[in-house]
Structures are given as structure tokens and as C-alpha cells.
Amino acid sequence: MASMMFTDCSSTTTSRLIHLNRSSGTFLLRQCVGQLRLQTTASGRGCCIRSSSSPISSISADTKSEGGAIVIDGKAVAKKIRDEITIEVSRMKESIGVIPGLAVILVGDRKDSATYVRNKKKACDSVGIKSFEVRLAEDSSEEEVLKSVSGFNDDPSVHGILVQLPLPSHMDEQNILNAVSIEKDVDGFHPLNIGRLAMRGREPLFVPCTPKGCIELLHRYNIEIKGKRAVVIGRSNIVGMPAALLLQREDATVSIIHSRTKNPEEITREADIIISAVGQPNMVRGSWIKPGAVLIDVGINPVEDPSAARGYRLVGDICYEEASKVASAITPVPGGVGPMTIAMLLSNTLTSAKRIHNFQ
Numbered sequence: 001m002a003s004m005m006f007t008d009c010s011s012t013t014t015s016r017l018i019h020l021n022r023s024s025g026t027f028l029l030r031q032c033v034g035q036l037r038l039q040t041t042a043s044g045r046g047c048c049i050r051s052s053s054s055p056i057s058s059i060s061a062d063t064k065s066e067g068g069a070i071v072i073d074g075k076a077v078a079k080k081i082r083d084e085i086t087i088e089v090s091r092m093k094e095s096i097g098v099i100p101g102l103a104v105i106l107v108g109d110r111k112d113s114a115t116y117v118r119n120k121k122k123a124c125d126s127v128g129i130k131s132f133e134v135r136l137a138e139d140s141s142e143e144e145v146l147k148s149v150s151g152f153n154d155d156p157s158v159h160g161i162l163v164q165l166p167l168p169s170h171m172d173e174q175n176i177l178n179a180v181s182i183e184k185d186v187d188g189f190h191p192l193n194i195g196r197l198a199m200r201g202r203e204p205l206f207v208p209c210t211p212k213g214c215i216e217l218l219h220r221y222n223i224e225i226k227g228k229r230a231v232v233i234g235r236s237n238i239v240g241m242p243a244a245l246l247l248q249r250e251d252a253t254v255s256i257i258h259s260r261t262k263n264p265e266e267i268t269r270e271a272d273i274i275i276s277a278v279g280q281p282n283m284v285r286g287s288w289i290k291p292g293a294v295l296i297d298v299g300i301n302p303v304e305d306p307s308a309a310r311g312y313r314l315v316g317d318i319c320y321e322e323a324s325k326v327a328s329a330i331t332p333v334p335g336g337v338g339p340m341t342i343a344m345l346l347s348n349t350l351t352s353a354k355r356i357h358n359f360q
């Protein structure tokens with residue numbers, strides 16, 4: 001009964017979205033991608049015809065499938081990437097005596113941010129990357145944050161710097177992100193890195209971790225991007241916008257759906273690949289999806305669930321139950337894109353250390 005109540009994608013379920021307040025730990029990603037309310041005309045059930053021409057050309061033998069769609073296992077891929085990074089980190093240490101270092105600045109007392117930072121430290125430990133952490137109080141000044149950034153910019157044992165987002169509202173996020181040295185900008189949020197990502201013939205030093213993780217999943221599952229129609233739902237600076245730029249770089253034809261888009265489902269129905277980063281639980285229904293499409297769900301939305309230990313469970317932007325019957329491949333929430341974000345951060349940190357020390 002409980003699972004029926006909380007796995008369907010009816011509007012009642014959606015309205016049970018938990019609005020955890022800042023101090024009790026709201027879900028960061030949701031905050032960062034913004035509150036997008038899409039104008040939609042239809043909400044019927046999707047058809048279940050499956051395309052005979054799945055874009056997945058080869059997948060591993062242990063691939064799971066659900067409702068017909070292949071489950072893109074971000075947790076397993078992230079583990080594999082961490083194993084690859086571990087080997088490279090120890091090769092670097094043995095060859096030139098350098099250990100990659102990642103510095104994290106956390107401002108304020110949001111529980112979700114503290115959890116993400118703790119998980120980043122754990123992930124660093126697991127691959128042999130050295131981690132540095134600065135915690136500042138919610139009421140710290142922007143100058144204090146800038147001072148920490150500047151200290152890490154000048155510290156040769158630090159190869160990557162990230163400021164956990166969101167920052168308290170009294171701080172100017174742009175000012176702070178601009179202060180991170182572009183050579184150590186492992187989050188890829190510096191305007192120079194984003195600008196280079198947007199320009200043909202230019203290369204960013206780093207690509208933002210969540211969108212990079214989405215593309216990495218497509219690559220690792222051999223899902224062709226070139227020539228495909230891709231739709232990105234959401235246009236945040238940290239996910240939607242860079243995801244659209246990355247897809248374009250991979251030669252997809254890209255559309256972006258945002259809060260002012262009329263009839264978004266007419267656009268998604270044309271898509272071979274959908275990346276959704278909007279922070280609206282179960283917004284993308286089965287009827288929005290073209291049979292055989294590949295679905296990458298970035299949303300991490302808590303919905304009330306008394307049967308769960310925490311009193312809530314996480315669902316994505318895409319109605320998994322309906323979508324997995326129509327799509328050829330889909331990422332679950334949790335266990336899809338989320339773990340890839342941290343794996344890509346480790347990868348960016350290793351790349352940075354290699355670049356700074358000219359180590360191949």
C-alpha cells in the first residue's frame with residue numbers, strides 16, 4: 001500500500017513533496033536548479049510501444065532492466081571511476097611524489113550541504129586524494145570566504161578548490177566563484193571556464209561535475225549522442241545550461257525547456273535523449289517520452305513516505321514507473337546521476353594535479 005502510494009506519479013503524490021527548511025536540510029540540488037514550473041496541456045499516460053532501434057549499441061552483461069528500459073547504474077559506474085582514479089593517484093605519487101589535493105569551503109549550517117561535503121571528503125579518502133576543508137559560519141562575511149579562496153589559490157598542495165553551493169543569501173556568489181583560480185576550478189563554475197565551454201574551438205580547463213557525469217554515463221553505456229535530438233529541462237548555471245552546451249559539443253541538436261516554455265511535452269516527445277534538472281518530482285510523465293528515448297534524471301526530490309526510515313524518499317523529475325515502460329534506458333534516483341557528481345569531482349581534481357605538475 002505504502003509503495004503504491006508513493007511510487008505512482010499522480011498529482012497527489014507530487015503535492016506531497018517535502019519542503020524541508022534550510023536548517024533541517026532541504027535538498028541542495030533542487031535549490032540550485034531553481035523552482036521551474038512548466039506550462040503543460042496534457043498529462044495522460046504514455047503509450048508503451050518500444051522502439052526497435054534502441055540507441056544503446058552495447059551494454060555490459062550485468063545490465064539491469066526495469067519496465068523494459070535498461071537501468072543506467074550511476075552508483076556502479078561511479079565506483080568503477082573511483083577505482084580508475086585510485087590507480088592513477090598512486091601512479092602519480094610513486095612517479096613524482098605528488099598527491100592531488102582538493103579544498104572544500106562550506107559556509108553555513110545546511111544539513112544537506114554538510115552531507116555532500118562529508119561525502120566528498122570520504123570519496124577523496126577512498127581514492128587517496130588529500131582533502132582540505134574550511135567551515136565558516138552562516139553569518140560570515142564575503143571577505144572571509146574570499147580570504148579562504150585566496151589562501152587555497154596560493155597553496156601548492158591544493159590542486160582543486162570548490163565552494164559548496166548554495167551560499168548564504170547575503171553573499172555574492174558570482175564574486176566568490178570568480179575568485180577561484182581557473183587552474184583550480186574543479187567545479188567548472190568560473191565564467192572563463194563556462195565561456196570556453198560555450199565557444200567553438202575553445203576548451204574549458206574543467207567541466208561542471210553533474211553535467212559531465214550525465215555525459216559520462218551516456219558514453220559508458222555506449223549511447224550515441226551525435227546527430228540525436230536532445231532536450232534539457234532546466235537552465236540552471238550548474239546543470240541545465242552546461243549540460244546543453246556539452247550535448248551540443250557532442251553534436252546533438254539541443255533544445256532547452258524552461259519555466260516559460262509552452263507545451264513542453266510536445267518538445268520532449270521529439271527527443272532521443274532527455275536530461276532533466278528541474279527539481280519537480282515526477283514532472284516528466286510517460287506520455288512526454290518518445291518510445292526508445294534515453295532519460296537522464298538529475299532531480300533529487302524528497303517526497304513524504306512514512307514507511308521510509310527518514311520519513312521521506314527521493315524521487316527524480318521523471319516519473320520512473322511510467323517512463324521506464326517507454327524509454328530504452330533510464331537513470332534511477334537515487335543511484336543515477338548523484339554519485340557521478342562526486343566521481344567527476346575526483347576526476348577533475350586528478351586532471352588538475354596532472355596538468356599543474358605536467359604528469360601524463
Ligand SMILES: Nc1nc2c(c(=O)[nH]1)N[C@@H](CN(C=O)c1ccc(C(=O)N[C@@H](CCC(=O)O)C(=O)O)cc1)CN2
Pocket residue numbers: 028029032116162163164165166187209210238300314333334335336337338339340341342
Ligand atoms: N559547489 C557545488 N555545489 C553543489 C554541487 C556541485 O556540483 N558543486 N552539486 C549539488 C550537490 N552535490 C554536490 O555538491 C551532490 C548532490 C547529490 C549527490 C548524490 O550522490 N545524491 C544521491 C542521493 C543522496 C541522498 O540519499 O541523500 C543520489 O542521487 O544517489 C551528490 C552530490 C549542489 N551543490
